[in-house]
Amino acid sequence: MKYTTFEGNGYTGGSITRKSERTVHCRITTDIHTEHTATKSAIEHLYTDALLSGAGKYNREEFIDAINMLGASIGVSMGNSRLTITLRSIEENLPKLLKLFEVMMREPKFIPSEIKRIQGQTKNELIEHKENAKAIAQENFENSLYTAGDRRYTNTSDQLQKEIVRVTPLDLKNLHKTILACKWTVTVGSDTEAVTKIRKAVENCKQGTRPIKMVRIHAQKAREQKIILENIPSKQNIEFAIGTSVPLTLHHPDYLPFVFGLSVLGKWGGFTGRLMSTVREKEGLTYGIYAKAESVESEEQGHYRIMTFFAPDKAVQGLTSTLRELKKIHKSGITQEEYKRFQTILKTQQTLLADSLTSSVDTLHGYLCADFSLSEIEEYRNRLLTVTRKEINLALKNYLQPDKLIISGAGPTQVIKKDILANF
Amino acid sequence: MTKTKQQTKNIPGFTFVKKVKDISQYTLKSNGLTILHKQIPNTGVITTNITYKVGARDELLGETGLAHMLEHMLFKPTKQDLKRKIDSSAMQFERETGCVLNANTWKDRTTYFFNYPADHLSRALQIEAERMLDVVLTDKEFLPERGNVLSEFDMYNGDPYFALSVQMVCSAFHSSPYGHETIGFREDIERYTPKKLDRFYKHYYRPDNATLTIVGDITNNEALTKIKEIFGGLKNPNTPIPRHDIQEPTQEGMRRVEIKRPSSTNLLAIGIKHDGFPEQGWFNSSILFSILVSGPDSILHKQLVDTGLASSVEGSTEPTSETNLGMIFVTLAPGSTHADIESKVIEIIDSLTAKDITKLLKKVIQSELTSELFARGSSIQIAMDLTEYISANSWETYNKTEEILKSIRPTDLIALKNKLFDQTQMTIGYFIGTK
Numbered sequence: 138m139k140y141t142t143f144e145g146n147g148y149t150g151g152s153i154t155r156k157s158e159r160t161v162h163c164r165i166t167t168d169i170h171t172e173h174t175a176t177k178s179a180i181e182h183l184y185t186d187a188l189l190s191g192a193g194k195y196n197r198e199e200f201i202d203a204i205n206m207l208g209a210s211i212g213v214s215m216g217n218s219r220l221t222i223t224l225r226s227i228e229e230n231l232p233k234l235l236k237l238f239e240v241m242m243r244e245p246k247f248i249p250s251e252i253k254r255i256q257g258q259t260k261n262e263l264i265e266h267k268e269n270a271k272a273i274a275q276e277n278f279e280n281s282l283y284t285a286g287d288r289r290y291t292n293t294s295d296q297l298q299k300e301i302v303r304v305t306p307l308d309l310k311n312l313h314k315t316i317l318a319c320k321w322t323v324t325v326g327s328d329t330e331a332v333t334k335i336r337k338a339v340e341n342c343k344q345g346t347r348p349i350k351m352v353r354i355h356a357q358k359a360r361e362q363k364i365i366l367e368n369i370p371s372k373q374n375i376e377f378a379i380g381t382s383v384p385l386t387l388h389h390p391d392y393l394p395f396v397f398g399l400s401v402l403g404k405w406g407g408f409t410g411r412l413m414s415t416v417r418e419k420e421g422l423t424y425g426i427y428a429k430a431e432s433v434e435s436e437e438q439g440h441y442r443i444m445t446f447f448a449p450d451k452a453v454q455g456l457t458s459t460l461r462e463l464k465k466i467h468k469s470g471i472t473q474e475e476y477k478r479f480q481t482i483l484k485t486q487q488t489l490l491a492d493s494l495t496s497s498v499d500t501l502h503g504y505l506c507a508d509f510s511l512s513e514i515e516e517y518r519n520r521l522l523t524v525t526r527k528e529i530n531l532a533l534k535n536y537l538q539p540d541k542l543i544i545s546g547a548g549p550t551q552v553i554k555k556d557i558l559a560n561f
Numbered sequence: 562m563t564k565t566k567q568q569t570k571n572i573p574g575f576t577f578v579k580k581v582k583d584i585s586q587y588t589l590k591s592n593g594l595t596i597l598h599k600q601i602p603n604t605g606v607i608t609t610n611i612t613y614k615v616g617a618r619d620e621l622l623g624e625t626g627l628a629h630m631l632e633h634m635l636f637k638p639t640k641q642d643l644k645r646k647i648d649s650s651a652m653q654f655e656r657e658t659g660c661v662l663n664a665n666t667w668k669d670r671t672t673y674f675f676n677y678p679a680d681h682l683s684r685a686l687q688i689e690a691e692r693m694l695d696v697v698l699t700d701k702e703f704l705p706e707r708g709n710v711l712s713e714f715d716m717y718n719g720d721p722y723f724a725l726s727v728q729m730v731c732s733a734f735h736s737s738p739y740g741h742e743t744i745g746f747r748e749d750i751e752r753y754t755p756k757k758l759d760r761f762y763k764h765y766y767r768p769d770n771a772t773l774t775i776v777g778d779i780t781n782n783e784a785l786t787k788i789k790e791i792f793g794g795l796k797n798p799n800t801p802i803p804r805h806d807i808q809e810p811t812q813e814g815m816r817r818v819e820i821k822r823p824s825s826t827n828l829l830a831i832g833i834k835h836d837g838f839p840e841q842g843w844f845n846s847s848i849l850f851s852i853l854v855s856g857p858d859s860i861l862h863k864q865l866v867d868t869g870l871a872s873s874v875e876g877s878t879e880p881t882s883e884t885n886l887g888m889i890f891v892t893l894a895p896g897s898t899h900a901d902i903e904s905k906v907i908e909i910i911d912s913l914t915a916k917d918i919t920k921l922l923k924k925v926i927q928s929e930l931t932s933e934l935f936a937r938g939s940s941i942q943i944a945m946d947l948t949e950y951i952s953a954n955s956w957e958t959y960n961k962t963e964e965i966l967k968s969i970r971p972t973d974l975i976a977l978k979n980k981l982f983d984q985t986q987m988t989i990g991y992f993i994g995t996k
Contacts (some may be wrong), residue, residue: 160935189857201858202920208927227931254867261872261894268826270719371824371996373719374712407663408636409656418652421708424716448715451708482659488678489661492606492777493939548719 138497142511145336147343150323151505152332153497161231161327162495163224163335164502167319169312170218172354173285175292177218179300180308183255184220185213187309190251193240197251200237209234211241217288217432219506220316224335231331235338242342245313247306256301263294263301270369270376270547275442277365278378278545279432282440286354289432317342318349322506326498355437357382360541364561366550375452375548379459380428380442381538387435387507393521394528395536396430399441401471401479401529402462403428409482411462412443422455423447435507441536449553452546453560460539460561467537470530480522487518572782574789581957584947585781591793593769597947597956598784599776601940607682607777610674610944611689612951614772615765617668617745618738618881619805623752626745627761629666630710630753634762635673636664637702639695650688660685661941666743668881670952676941679778686791689773693766694795698755707753714744721826722890725992728818729832733886733988737809739879767797772951777940809884816988823996827893829902830990833981835887838880839950839958844965846887846981849974850876851925852918853910854889860921861891864909870897882953886988887981899991910982915971922974926966933962 142151169181189211190197204211209226211234226234266272276291283289292300323339325332360381385392403410405427408418412426423445432439443463447455471479490497504514544561571577575596578586587596620627638649647653655662660677673692675685717723727742734740744750773792775784812834836842853861854876865871872892879885891902936942950956958965 160931160938162935198858201856202924205856205858205924205928208924208929208931210928210931225931225935227934254869257869257894258866258872261869261892264825264895265872265892268824371719371721371822371826371994373715407655407661408652409659414656417709418648419705421705422712424709424712446712446716448712451712478657481657485659485678489606489676491604492608492676492941495935495938 138491138494140501140511142505143336145340145343147318147346147348148321148323148339149505150325150336151501151511152325152327153494153501154327154329154332155494156328158326158328158494159228160494161224161226161228161325161331161335162498163323163325163327164498165222165224165339166219166322166502166506167316168219168351169315169319170288170353171351173218173288173290175296175300176303178292179297180304180312181215181218182259182297182301183252183304184309184312185215186255186258187247187252188213188241188245188313190255191246191248193244195240200241203237204234207233211238228327228331231334235334239338239341242317247309247313249306252304252306252309256304259301260298263298267294268369268371270372270374271446273367273369274376274378274545274547277367277547278380278442278543279440281363281365281543281545282357282382284356284358287356288353315349317346319351320348322502324498324502324505326494353437357384357438360538362541363543364558365543365545366554366557367547368549368551369547370549370551372548374446374448375546375550375553376446377456378442378444378545379542380440381541381543382438382440383430383433383536384438385433385536386438387433391528391532391535392430392433393517394524395532397479397483397521397524398466398471398529398533399428399430400483401475402466403443404482405429411466412445412459415462416445416455416458420458422451422458426459446548449549452553453556456544456557456561460542463537464539467533467539470533471526473526476526476529484522572785574793575785579957582960584956584960586956587785589768589789589792592795592797594788594792594795595772596785596788597772597774597951598781599943600780601777604778604940605679606676606940607679607685607775607779608674608676608940608944609682609685609689610672610774610776610948611693612670612672612772612774612948613765614670614770614952616666616670616952617741617743619765619803620738620745623749624757625741625749626710626743627753627757628671629743629745630707630750631758631761632664632666632671632673633706633710634698634703634758635692635696637706638697639691640697641691641695643697650691654681654684654688667952668739668743668879668885670948672948674941674944682779682784682787683791686787690791690795693768693771696762698759698762700755703753703755703758707750710744710750711747714747714750717744718747721822721824721828721992724820724822725818725828725830725890725990726888728820729830729888729988729990730886732816732818733832733834735810736807737884738805738807739881739883739885763798764803767802768792768795769797770802772956774944774947774951776944812986814985818988818990819993820991821993821995824994825996826992826994827897827899828990828992829891829893829899829906830992831889831903831906832886832988832990834884834986835878835981837883837885838953839955841965841968842977843878843880844962845969845973845977847878848922848925848929848966848969849977849981850878850887850889851929852921852974855925858921858924860909860913860917861889861906865891865902865905869894870902870905880949880953899993903989907982907984910978913975913978915975918974919971922969922971926969929966930963
C-alpha cells in the first residue's frame, strides 16, 4: 500500500493506493463549526438527508435510484458540526458515481416537500432517541463538560423537535454554501487512477467557491464533581459515562503519554485494559468497560471517558470497582511490565491496519483531518511507542482528576438513585 | 512479509479435499480436523478462525444458552495454563501482543478467532489446540463469568427488538431447536453448573467437529506443517457427537405474541419461515427482505417511513442451515396503531407484482455484489464470512454467491413472497410501550 498526500484549491488530502485495486473507498470531511446553537443543530440534523433528496435533474427517488443502480453508495453524516461524505464503489462505476456526487454538491434542490418529509422523520427519530440510554448518558456527560456554544454540547430531543419544524430550504441552502466554501479533507483508498478522478470531481465541486475562515467557539466548563442520573425504566442496565475534561490538544507533549496511560487503564475494544481484567474478568460486574480520550483536536481541548454499564443491583459495586481502579492508576501509575507490554500492543495495532484498506483509509483520514503530514503521522505513531513511563505516569497524575469526575448514568436509575448518591 | 513459495496440494499427514478459486480444503488424517486455507500475500497479517459445529440448536430444555456460556469459558485457563501458573493463554496472548481476539456463538456453530502479525502463528494455533480439549471448568472460573453473561443478557434484553424477537421465535417454533435465542433464558443461565458445561464441552469440542480456517500472509505448506505439529496429536472421544433429530410440526394458523413495557417504543414484528442457508431459497428470501426494508428506496420504507406512519423499518434473515424465522420490524410513529400498520404491511406485500420489484431487484443485487467485494479485502472479514458457510457444510458456496445472486428473477421472488407471507404460516408480534 502506497501512501501519498495532495493539495488543491480549497482541499487537502491523501491516498492509499494498491495496484489493480477494484474497490474505491473515499471520505470527504469538512468542519463547519462556529458556535453551537439549537437552531444550527436542527439545520445540521436535516441537512444530511436533504442533501440526498434531489439534485439537478433528479428528484429524490431518481437520485437514489441512480446511485443504487451502480451498486455504489454515497453516505452523508454529521457529527459535532463535521460533515463527512463517504463514497464507495467498484472502480468501473466510479466515473458515474462521481458525476452524481458532483450534481449533489453543485445543484442540490432542497425542495420544500422533501424538507417537510425529513422534518417528520427526524421528529420520529428524536422521539426514539429518548430511550437510547447509552447516547443519553454520553450526552449528559458532555453537556456537563462543555458550554452551550461548544460543538460537543447536545440539545435535548424536545428542544430539537421545536427547532426542526422551523428549518427552511433557505437555511439548508446557506449551510450548503458554507460547506462548499470550507476547506475539505479528502482521503481515498483505491488505485492511482481513481485518486485522479476523485480529485478532479472535488475540484469541480469547489470551482467558484471562495475559502472562508471559520471562527470557532469551544469552551469547557470548570471541572467539578457531579452525578447525573436519567431514569429510563424500559432498560435493563444502567449505561455510564464517567470522566472529566482534559486541558490538552493533540500536539501537547502530555497528550500521547496520557493516551498511552488510558490504554493501560481501559484500552477500547478487547480485554487488555486493567478495567476489563478486574471489573469484568475477576469481578464479573459488567460485559464491557473501556476508557479513552475523546474530542481532543489540534486546537480544541477534549475529555476522557470511561464507558460501561451495570445491572441496577450491581451499579454501586461496579462504580466502586471502577473508581478504585481509576484511583489506583492515578496514584501509582503503570508498572514497568505494563509499559513494555503496551508498547507491543500499540505496535501490533498499527501492524494490523495493513489487513484492511478501508480501515487504513479511515485511520489516515483522521490524521489528515487534524492537518498531519505523512511524516508527522509517522513521527506521531513513533512518539506513541517511545513515550517514557515517567511521562505516562505524570500525565495520569495530572489529568485523571479522580476527585472531579462527572458520573453520568442513564437507564433504570430510579431504583438505585439513593444508593448511588449516598456512595459517590 | 512476502511469501513466494509455491502452493502445493499434497502435504504429508493431510488429505487434500478440494480447491475452489483460491481456497483449499484439507483434512488432518490423524483426527479428522478440517482445514481451510487462503493466502493473502504481503500484508504481514494472519487470521485464524476455528468453528465448532455446535450452537444453540444442540442445547437441551432448561439449558438454553449453554453453548454461548461455554464460549466464554474458552477464555479461561486450560490444564496447561494451570501448570504454567497463568490466567489463560488466550487472554495472555492478547494482553502481551495486542492481537485481536474474540468469539461468537450462533444457532449452528461456535467460532473463535485471532487476527495477528504473521510471526505469532504458532502461538495462536497452540492456544486453539489446548482449549479444544483442556479448559478447566470449575466454580472459581465459572461464577464471575456467569455474571458477565447475565450482564450481556440484560444488555440485549433491554432492547425492544431483541425482547420481541425472543418471543417471536419461541412462538414460531414448537420443537425446532431454533425456538430460543442463542444467549438463552435468564432463568436457565442462573442455573448452569460447571458439570453441565463439562458434559456439553466433552460432547462437541473435538477435532472431527471443527474447521480451522487460516487466511492471510502464509503459504499452505507452512500453515499445514504447523497445524500437523500442533493439532496432530489430539484425539477424538470414542462416542458419537450427539445431535437432536427433530421435525418441526406443521403450523396451522397465524401465531401472535405481545410484550408490554414502560417504554415509548412501539414495534410491530412480522415473522416468516425461510429456507436454510446457503440454499438458493435463503438468498432469495434475503434479497426479498432487502427489497422490502433495506434503504430509503425499499418498498416498506417508502410507504411507511416516508409517509410518516413509521419511524423505521428493518428486517433480517438468519443464515442457519435449516428453516428459520426471518423478521420484519416496523417502529411505529406516534399516532400509528399496531393493528393498522400490520394490515397495511400485509396489504402492501400481498399486492406486490414482478413489475413492482424488477428495478429494485437489480439495484439490490448490484449493491450486494459491491458489498461482497469490499468484504473480501481483509483476512478477518473473509474468515468471519466463511464461518456461516462452514457451519452449513458448504464453504465452497462462499465463492459462488455472484452466480447465485445473478440468477434471481423477479418472478421467483413473487412466488416466494406468496409462499412466505401466507398468513397461516406467519408469526406476528407487538411490542407495546405503555409510557
